[in-house]
Amino acid sequence: MKDQFQLLQEIERYLEGQMSEPEKAAFEALRKADAALDRQVNEQQAFLDTFQQYGRRKNLQQRMDKIHSTINTEQLHAKPEAKVLTMRKAGYPRRRMLTNLAAAACIALVTSLATIAIMQQAARQKSTSQYEDVRRVLNNIQRSQNALIKDMNNNKKAPANPGTYGGTGFAISTNGYIITNYHVVSGADSVYVQNNKGEAFKANSIFEDISADLAILKIADSTFKSQPLPYTLKPQAVRLGEEVFTMGYPRDEIVYGKGYISAQTGFQGDTVAYQVSIPVNPGNSGAPLMDNEGNIVGIITGKQTTSDGIAFAVKSFHLKRLLEEMPKEKLPRREWTRKNNLNTLSRVDQIKKLEDFVYMVKVYN
Amino acid sequence: MNDNLNIARDKELLEGLARDDDKALKTIYLDNFPAILRMVIQNNGSEDDAKDLFQEAMIVLYEKVQQGGFDLYSKLKTFLYAVCRHLWLKKLQGNTWQVALSDGLEETLPMEDTMEEHQKRDEQFNVMQKAMGNLGEPCKTLLEDYYLRKLSMQDIAEKFGYTNPDNAKNQKYKCLMRLKKLFFDQYAG
Numbered sequence: 286m287k288d289q290f291q292l293l294q295e296i297e298r299y300l301e302g303q304m305s306e307p308e309k310a311a312f313e314a315l316r317k318a319d320a321a322l323d324r325q326v327n328e329q330q331a332f333l334d335t336f337q338q339y340g341r342r343k344n345l346q347q348r349m350d351k352i353h354s355t356i357n358t359e360q361l362h363a364k365p366e367a368k369v370l371t372m373r374k375a376g377y378p379r380r381r382m383l384t385n386l387a388a389a390a391c392i393a394l395v396t397s398l399a400t401i402a403i404m405q406q407a408a409r410q411k412s413t414s415q416y417e418d419v420r421r422v423l424n425n426i427q428r429s430q431n432a433l434i435k436d437m438n439n440n441k442k443a444p445a446n447p448g449t450y451g452g453t454g455f456a457i458s459t460n461g462y463i464i465t466n467y468h469v470v471s472g473a474d475s476v477y478v479q480n481n482k483g484e485a486f487k488a489n490s491i492f493e494d495i496s497a498d499l500a501i502l503k504i505a506d507s508t509f510k511s512q513p514l515p516y517t518l519k520p521q522a523v524r525l526g527e528e529v530f531t532m533g534y535p536r537d538e539i540v541y542g543k544g545y546i547s548a549q550t551g552f553q554g555d556t557v558a559y560q561v562s563i564p565v566n567p568g569n570s571g572a573p574l575m576d577n578e579g580n581i582v583g584i585i586t587g588k589q590t591t592s593d594g595i596a597f598a599v600k601s602f603h604l605k606r607l608l609e610e611m612p613k614e615k616l617p618r619r620e621w622t623r624k625n626n627l628n629t630l631s632r633v634d635q636i637k638k639l640e641d642f643v644y645m646v647k648v649y650n
Numbered sequence: 651m652n653d654n655l656n657i658a659r660d661k662e663l664l665e666g667l668a669r670d671d672d673k674a675l676k677t678i679y680l681d682n683f684p685a686i687l688r689m690v691i692q693n694n695g696s697e698d699d700a701k702d703l704f705q706e707a708m709i710v711l712y713e714k715v716q717q718g719g720f721d722l723y724s725k726l727k728t729f730l731y732a733v734c735r736h737l738w739l740k741k742l743q744g745n746t747w748q749v750a751l752s753d754g755l756e757e758t759l760p761m762e763d764t765m766e767e768h769q770k771r772d773e774q775f776n777v778m779q780k781a782m783g784n785l786g787e788p789c790k791t792l793l794e795d796y797y798l799r800k801l802s803m804q805d806i807a808e809k810f811g812y813t814n815p816d817n818a819k820n821q822k823y824k825c826l827m828r829l830k831k832l833f834f835d836q837y838a839g
Contacts, residue, residue, distance in 0.1 A: 289827070290820065290823050290824075293823050293826070293827070294819075294823065332830060332833070333797065335774050335778060335833075336778065336793075336797055336798075336829075337797065337798070338713070338771065338774070338775070339774075339775055339778040339779065339782070340794065340797070340798035341712075341713075341716065342709060342712075342713070342775055344798075345675075345708070345709060345712050346705065346709075348672065348675060349675070349679060349705050349708060352675065352676050352679045352680070353679070353683075353701060353705075356680070356683065386658055390658075
């Protein structure tokens with residue numbers, strides 16, 4: 286017991302820096318030689334850190350309780366807005382400082398924007414050759430006989446011309462909101478979406494995010510109504526190696542593809558996207574990327590031309606952000622289902638359910 | 651422009667918080683509490699819930715700042731709001747991770763790392779609090795006086811009526827060893 290006290294005392298003197306130089310050197314030599322001692326020193330240090338943290342937190346809690354007791358919560362209920370404003374004013378720096386700050390910030394802003402613009406241009410020039418959007422250039426020959434017959438039978442007002450470009454999109458609400466890639470619909474004169482039954486609807490792009498390469502389309506027919514959505518959006522990051530699948534329209538028929546998340550960043554370290562090892566072809570742009578439970582985890586955007594089987598998908602977090610940024614009156618908010626109905630189904634049944642919510646996007650320009 | 655000003659101001663406040671400046675703490679507290687109160691009340695919570703939630707978020711912030719190297723990549727308000735939402739969401743949902751989009755309560759910043767760290771600290775804190783509770787007097791006050799309030803051994807000896815500082819020191823080591831035992835019995839990590 287006595288020895289232990291002594292040891293503890295030595296360790297404490299060492300940690301508090303009370304030892305003289307020769308003592309310290311001797312102790313350090315001992316520490317190097319004796320692994321058990323070294324461990325004890327580290328443990329003591331860690332323990333004291335934890336203890337101090339405990340003390341600091343206790344102290345902070347007391348201070349906060351004191352501040353809290355000065356707040357009149359009744360008043361907050363009555364006029365929260367006014368209260369916030371007056372408090373803000375009291376905390377602002379003086380006017381002169383404001384002007385200086387504003388000027389400095391302006392210069393900083395301009396400089397950084399210019400730098401970003403230049404860097405981006407340089408990067409783009411270098412990299413466009415390797416990255417390819419997977420939208421599809423359509424022509425009459427590629428259009429299958431099958432779809433033509435369906436059009437005639439249904440007597441829907443699908444345009445005779447099959448469109449200049451094609452991509453994929455999927456429903457994010459039951460009343461006709463569809464998400465696809467920005468590059469699919471950019472520069473479009475008109476956009477049509479076509480479901481797997483061959484029915485086509487006119488759509489308008491109502492909200493776009495160029496940086497995340499996303500666009501939200503709305504079916505122009507205001508009476509449009511679909512079944513409740515079977516899937517949910519999973520905004521959390523998906524782990525490396527997670528199995529994913531996609532459904533899109535590289536042909537006139539819906540095509541299923543399966544793969545896995547192969548990297549957490551997209552083309553040249555782009556953090557907006559995942560790298561996915563999955564077969565994609567022109568026309569897959571805008572296709573949903575789903576995990577095994579049928580949650581949306583991303584949106585296919587493009588692939589690397591220099592090697593096979595490398596595709597990129599925007600992370601679903603950005604879709605969620607886009608929905609949040611959307612002006613309130615346009616928002617299809619309440620339309621999302623609370624529950625995912627796909628998680629218990631087999632893959633074949635999942636696909637069967639999903640088919641109805643994945644659309645071919647046809648662009649004319 | 652306004653945003654840049656806010657960022658400069660937030661930075662100043664955080665520096666104050668790191669220095670344990672009472673005024674900075676008070677400003678942050680009063681600036682941000684009303685928004686959290688509103689959020690909690692809108693989601694069927696009580697005022698006490700709001701207080702607990704907000705103070706926990708403040709602890710997260712405080713410990714991050716104290717640790718140093720905390721880069722605020724969003725507005726301070728956004729950060730606190732995100733932490734509170736995250737904590738609240740967790741409280742409402744138990745530990746499930748599925749977020750239904752219809753709900754107005756979505757995270758605004760990815761918070762997983764911060765929260766994991768916080769959970770670990772929280773566990774340490776709770777174990778320490780329990781250990782201190784079980785330690786009893788005079789050990790509790792003695793250790794607090796020495797390690798937290800940084801009183802000298804001389805002062806402590808006088809306060810507790812020990813005949814000399816060496817006796818107090820021995821007592822302190824005894825206490826420390828007991829506390830360590832209590833702590834490590836509970837906490838394995």
